[in-house]
Amino acid sequence: MRDINLPLPLARAVLHSIFRITLNQRLPWRLQRLLLDAGAVAQLVPAGTHVHRLSLGGRPAERITAGPERGHGADARGAVLYLHGGGYAVGSFATHRSLAARLAHETGCTVYVLGYRLAPEHPFPAGLDDAEMAFLELVESVGYRPDQIALAGDSAGGGLSLATAQRLIAQHGHTPAALGLIAPWADPNQIPERERDLVISRPWSRACAAAYLGNGDASDPGYAPLTGKLHGLPPTYIQVDKSELLHSQCVELVAALRAAGVHVRFTESQGLWHVAQLQAALVEPAAAAVTELAEFLREAIQPVSMRELK
Template sequence: MLQQLLETGLRQTMNRLVKPVLNPAVPVPLQRRIVSQAYRSSRPPRGARFEKAVVGGIPATRTTCGNNPHGAVLYLHGGGYIIGSSTTHRGITGHLAKSSGCTVVAPDYRLAPEHPFPAALDDAEACWSGLIEEGYRPEQIAVAGDSAGGGLTLALALRLRDKGLPLPASLTVFSPWVDLTQEHLYSPECEPVLQPAWTSKAARLYAGKEPLNTPLISPVFADLSGLPPLLIQVGSQEILLNDAERLASIAKRDVVQTRLEIFNNLWHVFQVHSGQLDRATAAMETVGEHIKGHLAG
């Protein structure tokens, strides 16, 4: 009963405080400031440690929780490629560090509209290369991300594959935004976080002069063959549900080991409530097992 009340309260909070800010009429700089404050409600676990770093020339936050971390997770934050940072996502990276037992590195990749595609992808690749230079082997690194960061996770893996480079041990995406054309958005009865008009504007700002169906912008239009094991988590109350389902279908078509988890009556990137909401905490524990299960020793 208490968890049901908490879910209701969090849903109402997202709908009343976050969704109105994610509006194309609100200037992007103001969105960044307000959302950075809203994310303070996403709390990392006790014992999580955060260190500012530069990895591969990219500013980043390095997160650990517990002693003797094993392996690394390159975490790519969401925000429609126009907002968000490694600081806003400390709740997620803290709980991910705890569940996976890894060091989590979240780069502050460049954002649109100041830096459209492929700036974010270039920075993600640079951070990946920086982890390799630090001594991690590719099979000791997982890549994960939420929303736009989920799309960026797929794009990074595709770029590495196409360059003939070794791939990460696994991929994990929360509520992935993988079709910026928005031609197949889901229409839930309740959507507490996202507005299609906002994601549409963010898509145009990020893509710049490139077509929205460019595979490295919208990975559902890519051949995913050869990618690492993929875990997809999504809520039923979000416009990106179809993105997640189509991604899973395409990945399975291309013989990628894929697991899709749909959480009924939860919303976009509900994992930000890990440590508060039991279902979010359990979802993050599943992610930790997925990552640990594929990391090399």
């Protein structure tokens, strides 16, 4: 990995300034997207990463592998369908390519990053529909079994991953191999108790929630999967920092999942920030968190007994 290990105080100071400017509800959504994409160039992609553009479920996507291209069929090592965060209104391949590439290297699996439709141009359930169709195409056209595909995502993408798994189980009988959720926004109806953390603010998150909901029903579990059916979900790993606005919601989600009988792994970092995993190439503790997530996903997609046969 081509990493730069910045001191945490320096990284926090720089990122705090950047995010206060870019994630600002007073800025047009398109400008926020452009600024985030421009800043993402500092998030380095590991050497030996192969990125291929394709269409998945009718939406643009990137297939990311460690090393040479593996062809268009199903990867025998399994896959991760990654749904990026950004409050359902911002975020892109550029902002999440570094993280997705690290997951590809550390899981050994192919990682698909989906360019699902964003609010407010495309409110709920557009993003959920896109994620559902992408997973179904991986099964029906590419050739993966549902239990060879893990769903992963951060923040809004984490909530979308949870909602997608619920829909796949309920409507198609497909249970993904695992869920890897980084600070998932599982209920946009909940209003944060504090004004902001290092990355996001309460006004910005409320603007995102309203943009995503549009004219929809806020009680729909597809919009707020924390309120939906949790029984029967696959093994789930949730990571969050204790300083985040979403920390209490993540704690609530973990308790609800465990009460529903779902196997859950939960880690709480101290001293990082909201989805610090995006800066794994810059900060060693964030890289360590990505490694832990990758190990969990790899074990779920490729049980030890299967890997020992290779």
